[in-house]
Amino acid sequence: MHVFKSALIAASLLAAVPFASSASAHDYKLGALHIAHPWTRATLPNAPVAGGYMTIENTGDTADRLVGGSTPAAEAVEIHEMTMDGDVMKMRPVEGGLEIPAGESVTLKPGGYHLMLMKPTEPLKEGTRIPLTLTFEKAGEVSVELTVDTVGAMRPGKHDADMHGATEHDDMGEAKSMGNMKAE
Numbered sequence: 001m002h003v004f005k006s007a008l009i010a011a012s013l014l015a016a017v018p019f020a021s022s023a024s025a026h027d028y029k030l031g032a033l034h035i036a037h038p039w040t041r042a043t044l045p046n047a048p049v050a051g052g053y054m055t056i057e058n059t060g061d062t063a064d065r066l067v068g069g070s071t072p073a074a075e076a077v078e079i080h081e082m083t084m085d086g087d088v089m090k091m092r093p094v095e096g097g098l099e100i101p102a103g104e105s106v107t108l109k110p111g112g113y114h115l116m117l118m119k120p121t122e123p124l125k126e127g128t129r130i131p132l133t134l135t136f137e138k139a140g141e142v143s144v145e146l147t148v149d150t151v152g153a154m155r156p157g158k159h160d161a162d163m164h165g166a167t168e169h170d171d172m173g174e175a176k177s178m179g180n181m182k183a184e
């Protein structure tokens with residue numbers, strides 16, 4: 001009887017694993033800040049930059065600012081925004097850091113605010129994870145891992161354990177416009 005009971009417990013533990021892992025996977029907390037699904041994209045050899053994307057939620061009642069970051073995978077980490085200059089999309093550093101307003105979420109994503117990993121030390125390989133430290137003005141530092149998704153992915157996909165059903169990877173048009181992008 002005892003053995004039978006243990007087997008039942010073991011079976012229920014096994015059954016619980018997928019739920020436990022998707023609930024806890026790839027999210028980070030730092031004080032009132034909640035950082036979800038940090039990700040990046042695989043790069044081609046000699047790519048001068050790589051992106052860094054995530055959603056940062058501020059559950060507190062005072063604003064904070066993302067002011068910087070660092071990673072052993074690149075020479076420097078900058079915070080960028082995309083702007084239109086005529087019909088050319090450009091990116092430039094965000095002066096003074098990126099505000100995370102109280103009670104709000106800010107999403108860093110392709111085509112919007114993003115981290116820019118300057119001069120990756122080696123090409124980012126799809127399916128690996130890149131350690132990254134984020135620095136906030138008030139909350140301080142937190143270590144996260146960027147999942148590395150497909151070249152040209154527009155949202156976190158198959159390498160993010162908690163992917164909200166996003167599995168599609170577009171898109172040649174976007175890849176082309178990325179090619180026209182200039183860092184300033």
Ligand SMILES: [Cu+2]
Pocket residue numbers: 080081091092114115116183
């Ligand atoms: Cu950039």
